[in-house]
Amino acid sequence: MLRRLALTAVVTLTAVSAIAPAASASGQVPSALPTSGPLSAAQPAPGPLPVPLPALPSFLKGGGSGGSEKPAARTRLTVTVERSGVAGADGTFELTCGPTGGTHPERQAACDRLAEVGATRAGRDLFRAAPEGTMCTMIYGGDAYARIVGTWEGRSVDTTVTRGDGCEIARWNNLVPVLPDLR
Known part of the structure; x- marks a missing residue:
């Protein structure tokens, strides 16, 4: 906090000295700072160089209305489903979220x-297979x-999901409607 206050004071003093240069020996304030040529004793020195500011977060960079560029989707998945037994569910589909789109x-x-699962603790393991040695029921789905x-x-993300045992059936069901509902 103290460092931020000190930086604010430096920036403020820099801005003030650049706006109101000191009066010359004749008592007149120069109307503009010199733009070229070497500095001499008769010319006032320009103020300190501006302090570089950190880059703006992406949501502040003209992302509002009027911008012609669409933001890149944070979620872009290719979902391939085979042998589901549900009409129209098999195939390869594209899914984008943020903004929503694709052929899914x-x-x-x-x-x-x-989005719902991602905001929970289970979201960390959403696409992860059951760890080696996990006891899964021997139910074939x-x-x-x-x-x-x-x-x-x-x-x-790069994962496969089957319905070969209880753990895989649970994973599949957790991913519905990304995957077709086979219950």
């Missing part, structure tokens, strides 16, 4: 689910297979 059949619901590749909330 339930893109808004999928983005909402990813069918031949369905999915692969999800891309970025989620800026993090790299």
